[in-house]
Amino acid sequence: MALNIAIGGDHAGYTYKDMLKAVLEELGHRVQDFGPHSGASVDYPDHVHPLAEAVEKKEADFGILICGSGNGVAITANKHRGIRAALCWLPELAQLAREHNDANVLCIPARFVSEEVAREMVRLFLSTGFEGGRHQTRVDKISGC
Template sequence: MRIAIGSDHRGVSVRHSIIELLKRLGHEVHDVGAFDCGSVDYPDIAATVSQSVAASEVDRGILICGSGIGMAIVANKVPGVRAATCHDDLTAEMSRRHNNVNVLCLSADMLGERLIDRMVEIWLTTEFEGGRHARRIEKISEFEKRLHEHDPS
């Protein structure tokens, strides 16, 4: 898969470790930074990764900040993006099976490296179940369209 990945200053070392994992697993990595440990604003990074996913330049996105929360707030503003902050194996798995999440958001401050690696692998390999869940995803898309009709800018 083509995977865009980005972090703010809090997630730099976790991002590097996930990039190593992704490469070992044979994925194509699009690293959008941040490229040093100086303070950056998570909305800038989240917007870049999410727009890349929405434009189908990549298949999936991964975002890391202190809590994983700010990244998800921003990512979910982008039509076509379904982002979730996951904390463990089960949330990573369910985000794929039921929600077809295409942007995984992770906390650099609250999760260990081994757990993160496991969650990323689970998230990359778990298929969307479709069926009734596809109907619900379609409702999200319709809702996005209705919102966009009111403010097409």
């Protein structure tokens, strides 16, 4: 099934963003690129906030954010009430983020994972469903403040 994917990040994640964008398009997904559009230094919130808003408004099914450590994009995305952004560096974490946390944004630390691991995390993140049940109760409590 083709999904609408929002992708973005910062200059440290630029090459991974473009690589993952190509992979997603090859898989038949529609991709909205929130930038950056070069490796020049940028302020990641300028790209993260519009992406998070698109996911919140259901204009995108999922978001993928890439920066050097993954921390900046995850922290920024999680400021949005409807976002559950998960910083992942192993495929198993990406899978669990979907199964247990119903994460809707995958955050990738480009300086700490290989391109192969990044591709596998994206594949698992997009193909894994939320388990619900006891996890739903917990997810419902996330935006309680």
